[in-house]
Amino acid sequence: MEAENEIRSKRYAADISSIREAQVRINSFIHKTPVLTSETLNSLAGRGLFFKCECFQKGGAFKFRGACNAIFSLDDEQAAKGVVTHSSGNHAAALSLAAKLRGIPAYIVIPENAPRCKVENVIRYGGQVIWSRATMQSREDIATRVLQETGAVLLHPYNDGRIISGQGTVSLELLEQAPQIDTIMVPISGGGLISGVALAAKSINPSIRVFAAEPKGANDAAQSKNAGRIITLPETNTIADGLRASLGDLTWPVVRDLVDDIIVVEDKEIIEAMKLCYEILKVAVEPSGAIGLAAVLSDSFKKNPAWKNCRNVGIVLSGGNVDLGVLWDSLGK
């Protein structure tokens, strides 16, 4: 009940109204991604699974929803100066593409260790790449300099109400496409996707469970949930390159209040789930994209009696931008 009251009192950076507005705003630009099912994977999980394939979204990830919502929310004068972001890749590609659609420049600060295919996506969509070192400090410093030089608007990858609202449209579509869903499993990194998904889903149906899936080597969200405050990690170590960010002050309250549990999985479980996505579902996902399946198949979720009645689980396959070479190495030929 506390959670529902909180949603109603709009103490968060987004709510069901801003998410519905986002849906109207971005609807003609995005792909309505399909929901796939597999009886083989249902058998493995012991539940019904509904895969929301955001890897088929434009730019190869759900990030295009938030980027589109943010960019088309700007007034003309703001927009004309362009947008800036620093990102490990998917948000950057998404922002480049949305900016191109609006006809404005996108300045993208990218760390030198970003995956090749994510950088290629930025370039393909017309983003202007500005390299930084791999540290968050270097990324932020360079972004600040670009902001000063251009007067562009900084669009944070997740700690922004417009971004969270855009990502929340995943929930609206998913619950329309598979209304039997009683549970949603979402990858967690900075918390933009899961915040939007949880705010929308719990407003539509407060009994829906929302879980986060997080890699053990970057389990800051699980630690934060336990500690009751934002914990950041000095370093992360996971194959899921898209899940290394820390919660923001706008996403943390949603994660704290509305996410039922955080399921932490090992990299080897992520790799196994990726393999199942390729071999059974025939969908090319990146490691971060496969983690929801890994979580649903993990012992900590399967054997937890509290989640026994999660019968129909929506799993967000959040992205598909993976270098084939990296994929192969991780599958350990």
Place this chain on the structure above:
Amino acid sequence: MEAENEIRSKRYAADISSIREAQVRINSFIHKTPVLTSETLNSLAGRGLFFKCECFQKGGAFKFRGACNAIFSLDDEQAAKGVVTHSSGNHAAALSLAAKLRGIPAYIVIPENAPRCKVENVIRYGGQVIWSRATMQSREDIATRVLQETGAVLLHPYNDGRIISGQGTVSLELLEQAPQIDTIMVPISGGGLISGVALAAKSINPSIRVFAAEPKGANDAAQSKNAGRIITLPETNTIADGLRASLGDLTWPVVRDLVDDIIVVEDKEIIEAMKLCYEILKVAVEPSGAIGLAAVLSDSFKKNPAWKNCRNVGIVLSGGNVDLGVLWDSLGK
């Protein structure tokens, strides 16, 4: 006009009525597979492309449509004795699954060189594997023996009106999902899929162009079309293991009369198209499944002035059953 009259006079093993009946018969068993689009691939092709993702079909390929239609067409007495086939794999898995749904045995004669994942699919779906040598003669001999011993019904992978009618439902769905399509590109092997697709599409709209995509190392259909009679090859050599069969006496007349042209591509073009499917479309296809994209991107199609007005092309991604190891070797790390 000749083609249309022929369709109307029902000189073929299937027609629009039998295909619509198949759709009603199999509708509750199959996946209605999504149609994906990519502006990046549209740019590469210089046309609008609409990817009908039969790799997401149950069993990982379109074959389940035909198998389901054939098996649910049998009367109870026939069905009880089971079904037999010899197949390189996708038809076998499809038949096993359809038989399981009807609760009857499926005896599957598989050549010893079939891809591992295709054999695993047969076993997963409860088919009874009976090994043969790699030659067509050995496959047929062993199938005949099984028929005699069990009284089961032989279901040929493609040279059967019920199978052709089932495969034709791909056309019905595709044209409903993307009505702007003026052209359909279909992989060709034994001709079951393209016969069903062409019969349905040209009955619905005689101006739709239907093309076959065929690997150079197994180009019997192109040779047959040139010669005006069925040509079989002494041996085939292509990475597209699903496209090595020869036309049958029921599929050949449809290919002869209703297929506008056969686009022959090199294996290296197939591999490049597979890579695009993985990296851009995020769909895991087998080599045979990617050949339609290879054909659309080939010079012989792109530069042919006769096909310049093929603006919106439906491409059937026919299957996704590929061993990850084989995939990687073919992508030539």
